[in-house]
Amino acid sequence: MAFSSALRSGRRLSGLASWMSSGSSRGRVCVPPILITQQRNQSSSSKIKVDFDQSTGVAVMHMQSPPVNSLSLDFLTEFCISLEKLEMDKGCRGLIITSSQPKVFSAGLDILEMYGKSPERCGEFWKAVQEMWLKLYGSDMVTIAAINGSSPAGGCLLSLVCDYRIMADNPRYSIGLNETLLGIVAPFWFKDTLQNIVGYRNTDISLQLGLLYKPSDALKIGLVDQLVPEDQILTTATQTMSKWLAIPEHARQITKSMMRQSTIDKLRSNREADIQNFVSFITKESIQKSLRMYMEMLKQKKA
Amino acid sequence: MAFSSALRSGRRLSGLASWMSSGSSRGRVCVPPILITQQRNQSSSSKIKVDFDQSTGVAVMHMQSPPVNSLSLDFLTEFCISLEKLEMDKGCRGLIITSSQPKVFSAGLDILEMYGKSPERCGEFWKAVQEMWLKLYGSDMVTIAAINGSSPAGGCLLSLVCDYRIMADNPRYSIGLNETLLGIVAPFWFKDTLQNIVGYRNTDISLQLGLLYKPSDALKIGLVDQLVPEDQILTTATQTMSKWLAIPEHARQITKSMMRQSTIDKLRSNREADIQNFVSFITKESIQKSLRMYMEMLKQKKA
């Protein structure tokens, strides 16, 4: 099975480091400083760019928050507002989510939102993560993730709540819920989402070991549905979308809701407790220490 | 994974049409008119023929309702009476279900029972569908589906409630819960039955897209257990049955019941609500319109 080979090669540890170094080395090496500044300005004004084609009813959401599309409170807020707008537009029937940042789809939850913050602020952040999950997992639209880069932790989750996952077939990229490796724990609804896709046992191993899978291994366990060369990822996503949109819409929506409802209800009815649980865990001194060490390791990688 | 290739080839749409055209072209082209008449008379008197071999304890149920073994109210009533008789006969320990109609196992629920009928009649029909499912899924007998033709929607369901599925290895045949393509929705207990066999993710994709699988793809996801050349299907089913019947019977029955009980209980405790749900959905004007268009498409295919 894929995880045993992943385990043997020890890829999960190097994988974790690789999306970070690739995220940073890209900034350091390939892009002139002036461009970085421009990019960041652009990013601070708008972390998400939406292209909506009224003729096809398909929106493409480009995540463009340098350097690695971290899911900060600002990012999540903008994400949810964009999603709501599209959801309310009757003409919008399909959503493709992709990244404008090279080599990374999304690096997941922004560690800065979890380190050295007040319990209130941590709670607000977590509520925004829940909101993103609830809105996207329960969306009536067809949702396709065009995963054109690495996608660890919350980045992986973002793709898991979509209806279909197409990943760039680049062995340098990796994907998985690797929270355990950071000393933190994927909550039950991350777990439920993953389990709905890859089953109990793959989830058990994935979460206990914090595994990151390279694309070919992700395909084997069904974590992604399809691999394509990176330059064909949007074309393929668009073609796939048109097939999904050919399905009678009302019947598809009811069916999607039937499949996801119990998983969604579980979070809805435990939302406050889940926030309390997160806040009390993340503000523990030992966990804060882990996060600090982790960030220092990242800084050394960049230096 | 199998569904992505099924998706790419667009087989689900052509597959849906193919069992229809094959059902009709058979009548038009290959069989002399006199034979058709005889067949239909025979069929009107008895839609199901049961051969019970007392020496082996195995009954073979031949579905013989031309042209495509549609699950009408009459068919379902006769099916359940036959099943009850076998169930009460202590000597009958195994049941093989197969089709006497060429190229089709069963085309599923009879659309004529859902179009232009009173709510009362629709409710009566749906109750009979539930009854068939409850009786067969909860049967103490070993049940094997010998799928010697296409098996869409309710025809697929009929095979899913058996203990084991052997399908004819003919790429022209297809199988799957493709209700969504007709603009209708597979109810939760169709979904549960499929999910018990192929898991959550395959069910999600199958139902959202209304996929029909050719035999080799059905085998890949475990929708059927075994493929054999069409002329060996009954021999193989009989041999498989004798292996199942060699298992200590009481222990096997308790085990089967333990595996299926929670799924059965879920329908039993929601039976009335499920009927109401079906009736209010199927009698909607928009759904009736979908069904009418669908039947007109079928007529044009036959013409």
Add this chain to the structure above:
Amino acid sequence: MAFSSALRSGRRLSGLASWMSSGSSRGRVCVPPILITQQRNQSSSSKIKVDFDQSTGVAVMHMQSPPVNSLSLDFLTEFCISLEKLEMDKGCRGLIITSSQPKVFSAGLDILEMYGKSPERCGEFWKAVQEMWLKLYGSDMVTIAAINGSSPAGGCLLSLVCDYRIMADNPRYSIGLNETLLGIVAPFWFKDTLQNIVGYRNTDISLQLGLLYKPSDALKIGLVDQLVPEDQILTTATQTMSKWLAIPEHARQITKSMMRQSTIDKLRSNREADIQNFVSFITKESIQKSLRMYMEMLKQKKA
């Protein structure tokens, strides 16, 4: 799928017999009488030998109860005491379970504990089986089964509750929950444990038919995680363990608990009813007769 080939070859029946004959032929043919005596003395004083390496934090539990590590009440009691000791030792973080008996990991529940015993004694025995399951499945330690021989029924269960299973790649060995073949029924928590690993459908077929899988088939359905040559099994288990122990411990433990909790709670809240259920089933005259016939068949094999 693996089970259809297993079914076709009729391996489950021969497999069941093979660990028995191998267990006995070893005693009769290969080992001088004096050695058997020594071994048995050693075994009577201690059915389990624990080697704990404080430098690595890893304990290896050698099951050494001749001839086939049957799970008797005495064995289970000693097993649980050993496990508790390790669990309380903060320095012990990983547990490898293996067998000192040739050709067999464990033959499962000791039939002598179920035959001709009082209801009270049967209840006491069953409580000990539950205890073993609860302690091992809920363990905070990383647990790896090094399956160096056949592992039917309760022996298979013992490996299923571990975090990871490495099996000797010897086609003469087999593994599976084959209770049905003995005319008895795997209880719901055996079923839940198996289903968590191989999914619903594989569990359905496995339990209904009492299938024993040879190692390569067990690997295919995920019943074991890895196959290695028999002489490398402990080395591989030790290497795998060191990778698991490199994962942040607290996060891994919480994750493990999240994955297993609902399955554990289900037995905890039904423990008494499950004991009553076992006792009333196993003390039935018909079941006692099955067990007697089974033991006579074993005796004839040995003779």
